[in-house]
Amino acid sequence: MATLAESAPASAADEEFRPQHWTDKLPEDALDHIPGEAGWPIVGNTFRMLADPHSFVKQMVGKYGKVYKGKAFGGWQVALIGAEANELLLFDRNKIFSSEQGWGPILDQLFPRGLMLMDFDHHRIDRRALSIAFKPEPMRHYSGSLNRGIAQEVSGWADKPIQFYPAIKQLTLDLAAESFIGIPWGPEADKINQAFVDMVQASVAPVRKPLPFTQMKKGVDGRKFLVDYFTKETLRRRKEGGGQDMFSQFATATREDGSLLPVDEVVDHMNFLMMAAHDTITSSATSLIYLLAKHPEWQEKLRQEIIAVIGGPDADGKPRPLSYDDLGKLELTEMAFKEALRMIPPVPSTPRRALKSFEYAGYTIPAGAMVGINAHYVHHMEEYWPEPEKFDPLRFTPEQVKERHKYAWVPFGGGAHMCLGLHFAYMQVKILLAQLLQRYSIEIEEGYSPEWQAWPIPKPKDGLKVAFRSL
The missing domain is CATH 1.10.630.10 (Cytochrome P450)
Incomplete structure (x- = not known):
């Protein structure tokens, strides 16, 4: 299984589509190979996610695995689940992911140009x-x-x-x-x-x-x-x-x-x-x-x-x-x-947008895809946290x-x-x-x-x- 993959070689589609702003639309068929579901007409999965996001993610992972797509807030989003996915998006050694374009649909009207909505050199400075x-x-x-x-x-x-x-x-x-x-x-x-x-x-x-x-x-x-x-x-x-x-x-x-x-x-x-x-x-x-x-x-x-x-x-x-x-x-x-x-x-979750195509868990995710990780779900995965519903501060000893x-x-x-x-x-x-x-x-x-x-x-x-x- 692929985990922290390098950016995949650019395809013809990648050459044609390089998102400059979060409103730039990904080609409709670009995510056809990713398992998932669109949800209800017009609203997609928006209300399911807002009503009980943790149950929604659990259902989607159980049905489709650790890579799946869902439609919400007007567009497709690809979820990447696991500590390896967290590292891929957050460490971002190859500068694949835009925080600005990921948070843009949610925060652009209210908190534009905040530190979280900056990328790379501008953010660093x-x-x-x-x-x-x-x-x-x-x-x-x-x-x-x-x-x-x-x-x-x-x-x-x-x-x-x-x-x-x-x-x-x-x-x-x-x-x-x-x-x-x-x-x-x-x-x-x-x-x-x-x-x-x-x-x-x-x-x-x-x-x-x-x-x-x-x-x-x-x-x-x-x-x-x-x-x-x-x-x-x-x-x-x-x-x-x-x-x-x-x-x-x-x-x-x-x-x-x-x-x-x-x-x-x-x-x-x-x-x-x-x-x-x-x-x-x-x-x-x-x-x-x-x-x-x-x-x-x-x-x-x-x-x-x-x-x-x-x-x-x-x-x-x-x-x-x-x-x-x-x-x-x-x-x-x-x-x-x-x-x-x-x-x-x-x-509970963190959005990004892929500026280049990349591979994760056997899937090629195209440039322009909205992607996200889910801290809450990973924080409750038994492979990392035995008895995850138990309150145990000793999980955070230096040895653990x-x-x-x-x-x-x-x-x-x-x-x-x-x-x-x-x-x-x-x-x-x-x-x-x-x-x-x-x-x-x-x-x-x-x-x-x-x-x-x-x-x-x-x-x-x-x-x-x-x-x-x-x-």
């Missing part, structure tokens, strides 16, 4: 410029903001049932307003947060045109508001000098030749990274809290590790902050977070990781497009757990098992009903 915001000194600044903001908010969660998902979503948005944009919590932050929420919801709206009263219209309006806001703020911060927040870092970032990033690109990067940060961290934190509530023995292990590192509450009984220098010491806490990301990855395929776990993507903010995500979740587990026992009702909305970013449909009982 801008990523290097933006990485300044994740260097140790800015990260140390963010950790102070996170400790203060999280401590202030979670102190009000004591001894009462709450819906965790909306609570942590609001907290994450507020934290992003302070750490990312450098503005205080309040009405201005609320307007910005709502615009982001509208844009994210619009990204998977079935109606793809911004018609009146549609979710897409709300999303497009939200983007216009943020473009105006970030454009004015970028110009102001360049003139007056900015602070240590992420936006100020982006506004003054320079490329390799010393030139500032164009203002419109700063705006687009900020839009995208705010979206990527707050929605994925919200999802990840929610899944971790649910799994720890289900497994109180692991909750206690993490509590003891946190107390051993921090020293426990201070003389007044208040939880101590988790310092930036102590983040790396919470090894078991990090393993638990990684296991939560395995079980419920915040980005070394024995496993490197691309069997890809919640942050991989290769050149590895999530730029992954260390920020680890930091925020560790600080959140340090504050929560010094104060509370996290509890759910016996037998409680919420239903999850699986796509585009997982979340519990009932908001996740938990209680934080004071220790």
